[in-house]
Amino acid sequence: MTSPSLPALRSKFDDLNLAEASLISCLTRLKPGETSWEHSFEIAGRQMHVECLGNSYGFPHGPDNDMMLVLSNLFLEQGQPRDNSVHCTAYELLRMLGRTDSSQNYRIMHDSLTRLSGTLYKISGWLDHPGGIARRVTFRFLERIEEIQGEVKHLNLKSFGAGTKLKITLDAVVAASLTSPRVRPFDLDFMLKLSGSQSRTLFRLLDTLWYSDPKAAASGYLEFDLVELGRLLRLTNLRPDSIRRTIMPIHEELTASEFLKNVTFSGRGVKQRVRYVFNPQRPDYPLTVAQLELVGRIKTFGITDVQARGYVRKHTPERVGERVRLAEAILAATTRIRRSPAAYAWDILTDELGKYTMPLSRPEVAAVPAATVRSPIRDVEGEAERAFEELRQMHGQLPPEEQWAVHRGALRLMLQRSLGSDLWKILEARCVAGDLEAGTLLREANVAVANLDLQHFLDSLRAELRS
Incomplete structure (x- = not known):
C-alpha cells in the first residue's frame, strides 16, 4: 500500500x-x-x-x-x-x-x-x-x-x-x-x-x-x-x-x-x-463577486479601497446594497455639496439614525455635451470590471478545490437549476479536478447575463460537460 x-x-x-x-x-x-x-x-x-x-x-x-x-x-x-x-x-x-x-x-x-x-x-x-x-x-x-x-x-x-x-x-x-x-x-x-x-x-x-x-x-x-x-x-x-x-x-x-x-x-x-x-464576514475570508461589485460602487464616491472593503465585510450584502443605492440616489439628486462627496457618501452609508431617505425624484439637468459628461453607470461598470479582474487574480492562485469553494454559491444560483442535478455534479467534479476554472466560468456567465446571451452560454456549457 x-x-x-x-x-x-x-x-x-x-x-x-x-x-x-x-x-x-x-x-x-x-x-x-x-x-x-x-x-x-x-x-x-x-x-x-x-x-x-x-x-x-x-x-x-x-x-x-x-x-x-x-x-x-x-x-x-x-x-x-x-x-x-x-x-x-x-x-x-x-x-x-x-x-x-x-x-x-x-x-x-x-x-x-x-x-x-x-x-x-x-x-x-x-x-x-x-x-x-x-x-x-x-x-x-x-x-x-x-x-x-x-x-x-x-x-x-x-x-x-x-x-x-x-x-x-x-x-x-x-x-x-x-x-x-x-x-x-x-x-x-x-x-x-x-x-x-x-x-x-x-x-x-x-x-x-x-x-x-x-x-x-x-x-x-x-x-x-x-x-x-x-x-x-x-x-x-x-x-x-x-x-x-x-x-x-x-x-x-x-x-x-x-x-x-x-x-x-x-x-x-x-x-x-x-x-x-x-460578524457577516471575517477579515481573512475572500470577498465574493457580489461584494467586490459593491466595493467598486462605493469607491466611485471617492471612498478608499480599505474603507470600502471594511464596510462591505462589516455588513450583509443586502444591507450594503440598500445603503449604496440610497447614497447613489441622494448624490445624484444633490446640486450642491458643502463637503466632499466622499465624506457625504460615507455619512449616508454609515447612518444608523435614519437621517437620510430616498429622494422622490431627480432634478432636471441642463443639456451638456456628451463628451463632458462623466457617466456614473459607466464608472460603476468599470469598477465592476476591475473588481472581477481583481477577483480573478486573487483566486487564480488557489487550488481548484478552494476556487470551487469560493465560487460555488454564486455558480449554483446562476446555473444549477438550468443545468439540472446530473450536469451540475459533472460541473462540480471538473472544477474540483481543475479541468474547468470556477472563477473564469463565473466571469463568463456574468458577461453572458450582461449581454443577454445566457442561453447560448448554457447551451455551450451543456455540450462541453456532456463531451
Missing part, C-alpha cells in the same frame, strides 16, 4: 447530515460509565432524533470532532474511493489534525479512531437530498481500521507510531452522504486554528446552523434555550450554571477570532436563552 504525500488537506467541506445531527460531544473528558446519549430536537427546520451508543472508550467527544472532519475531507481528496477506504500514515494524519508528533498525540488519535469505529448512531431525520424525504439510518462512522506496521519481531505491537500505515474505511452510509448534494464548503483551516476542541465543536455547530437556517442568515443571529444548547453540545451536566461555565470561555475565543460579533444571555434559571450575533 502506498501513501500519498499529504502535508495538509486541500479539500475543505462538511457533511450537513453529520453536522446537523451534532454527533460529537463538546466535553473534553468523560466520567466512567458515560457511554451513550439520546436526544430529540428540531434543527434547520425539521425534527431529528439521534441515539448514540458508545463503547468502553465512551461516546465520541473532544478531538473526535476534528477527526471526523479530517477523515471526511481525506475521503473526498482521495477521489471518493469505491471501497470507502482512505490511506495515510499515522504521522500524516496527525499533521492533518494540526497536532505535533508526540506519543501522547498518537494515543489521543488511537482513542479517537476507536470511539468513531465502535460507536453506533441511530438517526431519524437523515436527508439524501436538500428538500428530500427524511429517513432513519443506523451506522458507525468508521467501519474498519487496519494497521500495517511492517516487519514484526515480537507480539507486543504498539498501537501507533510515526511510520504506522493506516487503511481507514468509512461506513457506507457516511460515504454515500459525502457524495451527495448535502456536502457544503466549510472553513476547516479556521476551525483547526482555534485553540480548544470545545471551541472547534461549537464553531462547527453554529456555522452549520447559520448556513442551514434561512432565518439566521437573514437576521445575522441564532438564539437557543440554554439547556437545549447544552443538549446539542452533548453535555451531561445540564444545570444552567454548569452550561454557562462551559461555554463562556468558548464565547471569548469565538468573539476574539471575529466569528461572533457578540453573545448575550437573557432570562433566569432554566428559562435562560443565549443569542449569538455573527
